[in-house]
Amino acid sequence: MTALPNSVTDTLLERFGDRFSQALALRQQHGQGESYHAAALPDAVVFAETTEEVSVIVRLCAAHQVPVIAFGAGTSLEGHLSAVRGGISIDLSRMEKVLRVSAEDLDCTVEAGVTREQLNTWLRDHGLFFPIDPGANATLGGMASTRASGTNAVRYGTMRENVLSLKVVLPSGQIIQTGGRARKSSAGYDLTRLFVGAEGTLGIITEVTLRLHGIPETTAAALCSFPTIDRAIDTAIAVIQLGIPVARMEFMDRGLIAAVNRYAGLSLKVEDTLAFEFHGSPAYTREQIDQVAALAADNGGQDFDWATSPEERNRLWKARHNAFYAVVSQRPNARGWSSDVCVPVSALGECILFTRELLVDCPVPAAILGHVGDGNYHVVFAIDPDNPDELAKVAAINKKMVEKALQLGGTSTGEHGIGTGKIDYLRQEHGDAVDLMQVIKQAIDPLDIMNPGKILPA
Amino acid sequence: MTALPNSVTDTLLERFGDRFSQALALRQQHGQGESYHAAALPDAVVFAETTEEVSVIVRLCAAHQVPVIAFGAGTSLEGHLSAVRGGISIDLSRMEKVLRVSAEDLDCTVEAGVTREQLNTWLRDHGLFFPIDPGANATLGGMASTRASGTNAVRYGTMRENVLSLKVVLPSGQIIQTGGRARKSSAGYDLTRLFVGAEGTLGIITEVTLRLHGIPETTAAALCSFPTIDRAIDTAIAVIQLGIPVARMEFMDRGLIAAVNRYAGLSLKVEDTLAFEFHGSPAYTREQIDQVAALAADNGGQDFDWATSPEERNRLWKARHNAFYAVVSQRPNARGWSSDVCVPVSALGECILFTRELLVDCPVPAAILGHVGDGNYHVVFAIDPDNPDELAKVAAINKKMVEKALQLGGTSTGEHGIGTGKIDYLRQEHGDAVDLMQVIKQAIDPLDIMNPGKILPA
Numbered sequence: 001m002t003a004l005p006n007s008v009t010d011t012l013l014e015r016f017g018d019r020f021s022q023a024l025a026l027r028q029q030h031g032q033g034e035s036y037h038a039a040a041l042p043d044a045v046v047f048a049e050t051t052e053e054v055s056v057i058v059r060l061c062a063a064h065q066v067p068v069i070a071f072g073a074g075t076s077l078e079g080h081l082s083a084v085r086g087g088i089s090i091d092l093s094r095m096e097k098v099l100r101v102s103a104e105d106l107d108c109t110v111e112a113g114v115t116r117e118q119l120n121t122w123l124r125d126h127g128l129f130f131p132i133d134p135g136a137n138a139t140l141g142g143m144a145s146t147r148a149s150g151t152n153a154v155r156y157g158t159m160r161e162n163v164l165s166l167k168v169v170l171p172s173g174q175i176i177q178t179g180g181r182a183r184k185s186s187a188g189y190d191l192t193r194l195f196v197g198a199e200g201t202l203g204i205i206t207e208v209t210l211r212l213h214g215i216p217e218t219t220a221a222a223l224c225s226f227p228t229i230d231r232a233i234d235t236a237i238a239v240i241q242l243g244i245p246v247a248r249m250e251f252m253d254r255g256l257i258a259a260v261n262r263y264a265g266l267s268l269k270v271e272d273t274l275a276f277e278f279h280g281s282p283a284y285t286r287e288q289i290d291q292v293a294a295l296a297a298d299n300g301g302q303d304f305d306w307a308t309s310p311e312e313r314n315r316l317w318k319a320r321h322n323a324f325y326a327v328v329s330q331r332p333n334a335r336g337w338s339s340d341v342c343v344p345v346s347a348l349g350e351c352i353l354f355t356r357e358l359l360v361d362c363p364v365p366a367a368i369l370g371h372v373g374d375g376n377y378h379v380v381f382a383i384d385p386d387n388p389d390e391l392a393k394v395a396a397i398n399k400k401m402v403e404k405a406l407q408l409g410g411t412s413t414g415e416h417g418i419g420t421g422k423i424d425y426l427r428q429e430h431g432d433a434v435d436l437m438q439v440i441k442q443a444i445d446p447l448d449i450m451n452p453g454k455i456l457p458a
Numbered sequence: 459m460t461a462l463p464n465s466v467t468d469t470l471l472e473r474f475g476d477r478f479s480q481a482l483a484l485r486q487q488h489g490q491g492e493s494y495h496a497a498a499l500p501d502a503v504v505f506a507e508t509t510e511e512v513s514v515i516v517r518l519c520a521a522h523q524v525p526v527i528a529f530g531a532g533t534s535l536e537g538h539l540s541a542v543r544g545g546i547s548i549d550l551s552r553m554e555k556v557l558r559v560s561a562e563d564l565d566c567t568v569e570a571g572v573t574r575e576q577l578n579t580w581l582r583d584h585g586l587f588f589p590i591d592p593g594a595n596a597t598l599g600g601m602a603s604t605r606a607s608g609t610n611a612v613r614y615g616t617m618r619e620n621v622l623s624l625k626v627v628l629p630s631g632q633i634i635q636t637g638g639r640a641r642k643s644s645a646g647y648d649l650t651r652l653f654v655g656a657e658g659t660l661g662i663i664t665e666v667t668l669r670l671h672g673i674p675e676t677t678a679a680a681l682c683s684f685p686t687i688d689r690a691i692d693t694a695i696a697v698i699q700l701g702i703p704v705a706r707m708e709f710m711d712r713g714l715i716a717a718v719n720r721y722a723g724l725s726l727k728v729e730d731t732l733a734f735e736f737h738g739s740p741a742y743t744r745e746q747i748d749q750v751a752a753l754a755a756d757n758g759g760q761d762f763d764w765a766t767s768p769e770e771r772n773r774l775w776k777a778r779h780n781a782f783y784a785v786v787s788q789r790p791n792a793r794g795w796s797s798d799v800c801v802p803v804s805a806l807g808e809c810i811l812f813t814r815e816l817l818v819d820c821p822v823p824a825a826i827l828g829h830v831g832d833g834n835y836h837v838v839f840a841i842d843p844d845n846p847d848e849l850a851k852v853a854a855i856n857k858k859m860v861e862k863a864l865q866l867g868g869t870s871t872g873e874h875g876i877g878t879g880k881i882d883y884l885r886q887e888h889g890d891a892v893d894l895m896q897v898i899k900q901a902i903d904p905l906d907i908m909n910p911g912k913i914l915p916a
C-alpha cells in the first residue's frame with residue numbers, strides 16, 4: 001500500500017499518533033485540491049502543529065529521500081499538490097494562530113495555515129485589513145508559495161509586495177527566518193522573494209509576516225456594461241494609464257454574467273462588464289468614481305451604477321468570487337479548469353479578443369474574467385475530467401492562449417503558478433534563465449525532496 | 459604593476475583598445491567611488507558598450523579566475539567598488555541608451571549605465587517619471603544592484619518593487635533575461651529580485667526594465683519645524699498609520715538644517731524639521747496637505763509652509779539632496795561617511811533618540827536625516843580618513859546604532875547595501891539564513907569572481 005520505508009512510517013506514527021494517516025480518502029483529497037489535474041496520491045498525510053514538527057518531518061524525509069509536499073487549504077489550481085513521486089503531504093491547516101498584529105507598524109505575523117478570511121476577521125477590530133484576495137479562502141502560506149494576488153492587486157500589489165518576512169523549513173530540516181520587519185532593507189540576498197512563488201520546491205513556509213493596510217474610510221463599488229469587449233478593455237487601460245488608484249477593476253464577459261445570474265439569482269445586465277471598487281476618503285472616492293465614470297462613458301459604457309452600502313457591495317463581489325463555481329455549475333458533474341495569463345496592459349485587448357475567438361470552438365462551457373488592471377485574466381472551463389477527447393481540445397485552446405500571451409511579452413501565469421500544468425511553458429517564457437532556476441533548486445534541495453516535479457521541467 | 463595574467467591583459471587590449479586602461483588615477487577612482495572606505499584598486503578598467511562585451515570580459519575572467527566588479531556612477535557608500543582581490547572593473551557608464559519607453563504600459567527598458575536624471579529628462583516629454591531617487595545621480599544598474607530607494611520610496615516603493623525585468627551576465631558569461639514585462643507573474647523563481655540587491659556578487663546587470671508613473675497633476679511641498687525630535691517623528695508615524703499617501707516625508711535634524719543653510723545660502727528655521735511632498739489631483743493634494751497640517755499641529759509643529767511653485771520646491775529638495783555635502787563641507791578636506799539603518803516605524807523615535815544621544819560624544823560633525831516614512835534614516839559624519847583614532851570612535855558610534863536598530867527588529871541598512879562596510883552585521887541580522895545566501899552564491903558563482911569580498915562574511 002505504501003512506498004514509505006517502514007522506519008519512516010513507524011517514526012511518524014510514534015511521534016504524531018492519529019495526526020499521521022494513510023487513509024485513502026485523506027490521501028486523495030491531499031493529492032489534488034481544486035485542481036483539474038489528475039490526483040497523484042501522497043503515501044501519507046501528517047498534520048503538523050508547529051515549525052519544529054515540520055522540521056522533524058522534513059529531516060526524517062531527507063534522511064530517507066522521501067518527497068514532502070506542503071498542504072494548506074487545497075485551493076491550488078495547477079497540480080501543485082499532486083504527489084507525483086509519492087511521499088508525505090504535510091498538512092499545515094492546524095497552524096492557524098495569528099501570532100502578532102502591530103497596528104502601529106501595519107504588519108502582522110501568522111502561522112502558515114491561517115486563511116485570508118480568518119486573518120481579516122481577526123484584523124477587523126484593529127481597523128486593518130490584508131488586501132490580497134485570490135477569491136478562494138486560501139492559507140497565507142499557500143498564497144505566499146504561489147505568489148498569489150487577485151482582485152485587489154491593482155492597488156495593493158501581490159504577495160510579492162506584501163510579504164515582509166518568512167519562517168522557512170529548508171530541505172535539510174534547518175529553520176531560517178528570511179527578511180525582517182523593516183519596510184525596506186538592502187542587507188543581503190532577497191531570500192523572502194525567493195521563497196514567495198517557489199511553490200514549496202525550495203522549503204516549507206511555516207510563518208508569514210505581512211504588510212497590512214488601514215480599512216479605508218470609504219469603500220464604493222460600481223458596475224458598468226459595455227457594447228463590446230474591446231471598449232471595456234480600453235476603459236480599463238485608460239484608468240491605469242491615468243493612474244487612478246482603483247482598488248479593484250474586474251472584467252467579466254457576457255457569458256460569465258449570464259452564468260453568475262443563474263448561479264446566484266442575480267439579474268445583472270448580460271453584457272461585457274467591468275466591476276470597480278474604490279477606496280479612500282469620501283471626497284477622494286467620489287473623485288475617482290467621477291473620473292472612471294467619464295472614461296467609461298467615452299467608451300460607450302452604460303448604467304454606471306455605484307453602490308456604497310456594504311450589502312450591495314458584498315452581493316456584487318460575492319457574484320465575482322463565485323464566478324468559478326458559476327461556470328462549473330453550468331454542467332452537471334463538471335470540474336473547473338481555470339487557466340490564467342498576464343500581459344502588458346497595452347496588449348490586453350488583443351489577447352482577450354484572440355481568446356474569445358478561440359472559445360468559439362470550445363466544446364465545453366467557458367468564460368473569460370480577470371483582473372484587467374494588471375493585464376491578468378482567466379478562462380474558466382467546465383470540463384468532464386473523464387473525457388480525454390474533450391480535455392485535449394481544451395488543452396489545445398489553453399496552449400494557444402498561453403503562447404499568444406508569451407508572444408505579446410506576457411507570462412504563462414499571472415497568479416496561479418506553474419505547478420505541473422504550466423511546466424511546458426517555462427522555458428518558452430524564460431529561456432536560459434530556467435537553467436539558473438535549476439542551479440538554485442539543485443543547490444538548495446540537492447535530494448529533490450521538496451515538492452518534486454513542480455515548476456522546473458525535467 | 460598588475461596581477462593580471464598577460465593573456466588577459468593582451469586579449470582585453472586587443473579587443474577594447476583604449477577602452478582598456480591600467481592608468482593609476484582611473485584605477486583609484488574605480489576602486490572607491492564616494493565611499494569613505496579605503497580604496498582597493500582594480501588591476502584594470504574596461505569600458506564596456508554592450509551586453510555582449512560584458513559577457514566577453516566575464517568569460518575571459520572566469521577562465522582565469524580574475525575578479526570582476528561592475529562600476530556605474532561610483533556613488534556607492536559602503537565599499538562596493540573596492541577591488542579587495544584586484545581584478546577588472548567593468549565600467550558600464552557608456553551603456554547609456556534608453557532602449558524603449560511605453561507610455562501605454564508605464565514601463566521602459568534602459569541600459570545599466572543610464573542615470574536616473576538622464577532617464578527622467580528623457581521621460582518628461584512622455585508625461586512620465588521614474589520615482590526612485592536616492593539623492594545621488596546613480597545609474598539604474600547600480601541602483602538595482604544595491605536595492606536603492608530614497609525620498610520617494612514611502613509612496614512608490616524601492617527598486618525591489620519597481621524593477622520588472624533584468625538582463626544579466628552570469629559568472630559563466632551566459633546572458634539571461636529575468637522576469638518579463640507583465641505587471642505580475644507566478645511563473646518560476648523570482649530571479650529579478652535575486653539580482654536586485656545582490657551588489658554584483660551573482661552577475662552583472664546590463665539592462666533594466668522599470669515601472670514608470672505618470673507625472674502627477676499637482677505636486678506640492680511643505681516644511682514644518684517641531685519643538686522636539688520625538689514630536690516630529692510622532693507626526694511622521696501618524697501620517698503613515700493613517701495611510702496618507704505622502705510622496706516624500708523627510709526628517710532633518712536641527713544640526714543638518716544649520717549646515718544646509720550655510721551650504722546653500724538658505725534661511726530655514728534651525729529646528730528639527732519634516733519636509734513633505736504631495737502628489738495628486740489639486741483637490742486630493744489639498745486634502746492630504748490639510749490632514750498632514752492638522753497632525754503636525756497636534757504635535758506642536760510650527761510654520762507649516764507649503765509651496766506649489768516648481769522653483770520653491772526645487773530649492774527645498776535641492777537643500778535636502780545636498781545634505782550629505784552640506785555636512786561634509788563643515789570641515790575642510792573631510793570625507794563623508796553616511797550610514798543608514800531602518801526599523802519598524804513604531805521603533806523609529808526610540809532609535810533616533812538613541813542615536814542623537816550617541817552623537818553627543820561624536821568627535822566629528824554629524825547630522826541625522828532620513829526617509830522617516832519608511833523607518834529609514836542616515837547619520838552623515840564628516841571624517842578625516844587619515845585619522846585612525848577618530849575613525850575608531852565614529853565606527854563605535856555606528857556599531858552601537860546598527861546594533862540598536864537590529865535589537866528593535868530593524869535592518870543594518872535600509873538602502874545603502876552591505877558592501878564591505880556592514881558585512882560584520884549580516885549574520886547578526888539574518889542568522890542562519892546567511893548560510894543559505896552562501897549556498898546560493900557558491901552555486902551561481904563557484905569561482906567567486908563576482909565582486910568578491912562583498913555582502914557575505916568569509
